[in-house]
Amino acid sequence: MAHVIDRDKWAEAPDRWQGELQCGPFGSRSCLIFNYVPGIGGGPRLHKHPYAEIFIIRSGIGLFTVGDREIEASAGQILIVPPGTPHKFTNLGPGPLETTDIHENGSFITEWLE
Secondary structure, eight states, rough: OOOOOGGGGGSTTTSOOOEEEGGGTTSOEEEEEEOOOOOOTOOOOOOOOOOOOOEEEEEEEEEEEETEEEEEEETTOOEEOOOOOOOEEEEOSOOOOEEEEESSSSOOOOOEOO
């Protein structure tokens, strides 16, 4: 059975593609995060997951810390973080950073390291 999930069920603000959705209840082994990071330096602190995470950079430029590497990624690029790897990212500016993050699990499991 296909599921259609309306924007008001996952979006944090009606005018932004920002929010998150755990897809396990709909039969999927994935979760989605639609990030909108407006300010330079904004982004999540260091954390890891027991599954891979895929970042699709939709606009802007981000500095991703993945393990002991720093990777600058920009609109149109895709970054895949392996399971168990500590990671975080920050918006380098000058404008907003927008990403779609795909977690390879039906519910979020996050261990915060900072």
